[in-house]
Amino acid sequence: MSEASVIHDIGYQRYTGPRHGRGHVLAAIYGHGVRTAFGFGRTAKAKIFPWMVAGIALIVAIILAAVRSQTGLEVITYAQFADSVSWLIIFFVAIVAPELVSRDLHAGVLPLYFSRPLRSADYLAAKFAALVSAVWLLIGAPQVIMFLGAAFTTKDGVHGVWSELGRLLGGWAFGALWALVFASIALLIASLTGKRAFAAGGIVAVFLMTAPVVGVLASLPSRTAQELAGLASPMSLVTGVGTWLIPVKDPGIDIGRFGPVYAIEAVTLIAACLLLLLARYRKVASL
Template identity: 75%
Template sequence: MSDAGVIHDIGYQRYQGPRLGRRAVFSSLYQHGLRAAFGFGRSAKSKIFPWGVAAIALLVAVINAAVRSQTGTWLFDYYSFADSMSWLVIFFVAIVAPELVSRDLRSGVLPLYFSRPLRAFDYVSAKVAALVTAAWLLLGVPQFIMFLGGAFTTKTGMKGVWHELGLLLPGWAYSLLWALVFASISLLIASLTGKRAFAAGGIVAVFLMTTPVVGVLSVLPSDTSRHLAGLASPMSLIAGVEAWLRGRGDLGIDVGDFGVIYGIEAFCLIFACLLLLLARYRKVAAL
């Protein structure tokens, strides 16, 4: 009997199709993340909460548009609508962010992801983009309904429509700022644990438990402390940015002459969270 080995040809062939590369992987991750945020491709139970939040926001927008068409004044403008609905969106991102990243950690698929032509930057960018888009849509689509209500009831023709558009676009930009804050903070927290319940609780805690700190600082006798109190919470931080950019002191927060500090901190908060998130996944990819 020969000791020589035998090679059998069982028909395996080399892959000859197109190799799509990093851009296609990023696109797939982004689309999957956005679909998962609203429960597409998942069970009916998974769709109840995100679409419930969307339905509430849309209902408020429709009521707001109806009131404005009848009375000429609205309950919320584009900015205050985003402020009011931001509390709902907090719970939305607390559910969605762990779904986007904690599930991957728990199931152990990240080494498989990073064995392909996918870098940690691509993975983080796709997840952040998906959650930013989802959070912005929750605010931006109802704002568009408010715009349609105002545009179709204007009495000054196209001039009124352009005026309404001039109000909508800054409102959309403000909603994008909210979405960036929500996404960067919630994904960073969710990336620290594979247990979705812990991640969701941590996200809600960061947003809600920092709010009383603002109240304590705002009652201090020092005017400087009162003006800078909003820096202690992401919620009041964004409200302070609005007060600074719009030059208004009647929005529930008084930033005094420190408005630019609110803008700088908002940028640094988002940037720092994204850098930490990237560092987290570069560490995972190196394992």
């Protein structure tokens, strides 16, 4: 070193602030995921589709609440509301799931996410919880409007309100099942490609291609085949579980005595999708 060499202090200091750890990171990814689902913090173009879908669901709920308040007639139950907006849910997850995972794959930022203290399982848990929450809000918020329309017009007083609240909670639980099944399938498909258009098309295709299979099986002469036909599609699968847990006068699907089979397949489907997701991201993290 020459006599003219000088070491300059340019002010670098160690970070001495709080270190929040994995939980804080997971919560941050979850919160960002929910905001992304509804376009918050993004351009106006990104808000159009999710809020259009939410608006349609809210309008349907307002109409149902108005009809019940004026006539006292319950057109559909809280559980049946989720069935009635199932196609909206499909298109919603087809747009939102690629935004949550395909964008990160395309941008190549996963190595940054998976550096300590965040793990691939934490990342998936946060993304899955965000999509489940968004889908559940899409179903649950309109159900609240239906509840208010019924609660303020009931003729049974407090007892009628409590009875209506119990039915609303059952509808919320059924909506959570819709959210869990659809979110797990959509995230798995979206995780296979970094191109959002391909991911969205793949999600819609899976739901569209399985729906006709149910019709074909239901047309078979075997009674057992007809009752098990709903197992072939995620939409009819969830409807079948709801028919078993929340019996109605005019069920949307005939499941016969196979209600527990529908419930077992629903749980197995969710678990299988999550395990495949975990295997997929462990492979990505190792690259």
